[in-house]
Amino acid sequence: MIELTSVTKTFNQGRPNEFTAVRDVSLSIEGGKVSVLQGPSGSGKTTLLSLIGCMARPTAGRIRLSYAEQDQMPGGSGFPGGEVTSLPERFLTAIRRHTFGFIFQHFHLVKGVSALENVMLPAYPNGEPYGELKGRAGELLQLFGIAGKAQEKVDWLSGGEIQRVAIARALINDPAVIIADEPTAHLDTQLAEEFVEILAGLKHRGKTIVIASHDPLVYQAPVIDRVVRIRDGRVERQ
Numbered sequence: 001m002i003e004l005t006s007v008t009k010t011f012n013q014g015r016p017n018e019f020t021a022v023r024d025v026s027l028s029i030e031g032g033k034v035s036v037l038q039g040p041s042g043s044g045k046t047t048l049l050s051l052i053g054c055m056a057r058p059t060a061g062r063i064r065l066s067y068a069e070q071d072q073m074p075g076g077s078g079f080p081g082g083e084v085t086s087l088p089e090r091f092l093t094a095i096r097r098h099t100f101g102f103i104f105q106h107f108h109l110v111k112g113v114s115a116l117e118n119v120m121l122p123a124y125p126n127g128e129p130y131g132e133l134k135g136r137a138g139e140l141l142q143l144f145g146i147a148g149k150a151q152e153k154v155d156w157l158s159g160g161e162i163q164r165v166a167i168a169r170a171l172i173n174d175p176a177v178i179i180a181d182e183p184t185a186h187l188d189t190q191l192a193e194e195f196v197e198i199l200a201g202l203k204h205r206g207k208t209i210v211i212a213s214h215d216p217l218v219y220q221a222p223v224i225d226r227v228v229r230i231r232d233g234r235v236e237r238q
């Protein structure tokens with residue numbers, strides 16, 4: 001469903017500090033599967049994830065998205081599938097919002113705001129009636145067993161609760177693809193194992209999942225369909 005062809009990403013092009021973080025990567029991410037990008041620190045995993053998730057544009061190469069039938073025009077982005085590389089920013093923003101749910105390394109929840117509001121945030125631009133959105137956000141918190149914390153400010157939540165709020169937030173727009181960057185880096189073993197269980201549940205619901213991780217608890221888990229090894233910005237082994 002996501003196809004990268006000879007994708008390169010160079011930062012600070014033409015300047016003395018020019019740096020190519022991703023080099024000539026061709027990769028197909030299959031729908032409904034869990035793929036892990038594994039590699040040492042600085043190998044280009046986060047950069048590659050940001051390209052896959054349409055958060056950054058490649059310097060060279062092409063990225064194509066195609067949707068399974070049930071994900072056609074997901075959530076109303078209006079994009080029927082095709083090459084995204086040179087689409088104007090406003091289209092990319094819509095595709096990003098409706099196709100991808102992001103789980104960041106430090107989870108990036110908004111402090112001073114309740115768990116429920118944090119989950120609702122990525123859906124505000126869709127203009128859905130507040131009551132309906134609140135209901136959906138509440139259901140997601142319930143799914144992850146933290147409905148009781150819905151009104152708590154995230155500042156006071158435990159690590160595991162924060163993790164679950166972040167996962168619920170990634171799911172609020174019912175994206176076809178979940179992208180997670182080192183999701184277990186700040187979790188103890190038990191929470192990391194719980195994260196892997198949640199992954200299995202998401203895969204069961206038909207989500208496509210792409211994770212950057214160098215945590216063996218993640219990349220060696222039975223739920224993982226494919227490990228893509230990255231080194232020096234290139235695909236070393238699949």
Ligand SMILES: Nc1ncnc2c1ncn2[C@@H]1O[C@H](COP(=O)(O)OP(=O)(O)OP(=O)(O)O)[C@@H](O)[C@H]1O
Nearest residue numbers: 011012019021039040041042043044045046047048
């Ligand atoms: N915006 C940027 N400008 C310049 N260089 C960058 C930028 N973003 C990333 N880089 C460089 O690209 C390389 C790859 O970074 P990236 O974050 O993709 O690696 P990573 O494999 O995810 O690392 P980690 O596991 O430590 O998160 C690094 O050397 C980094 O310094």
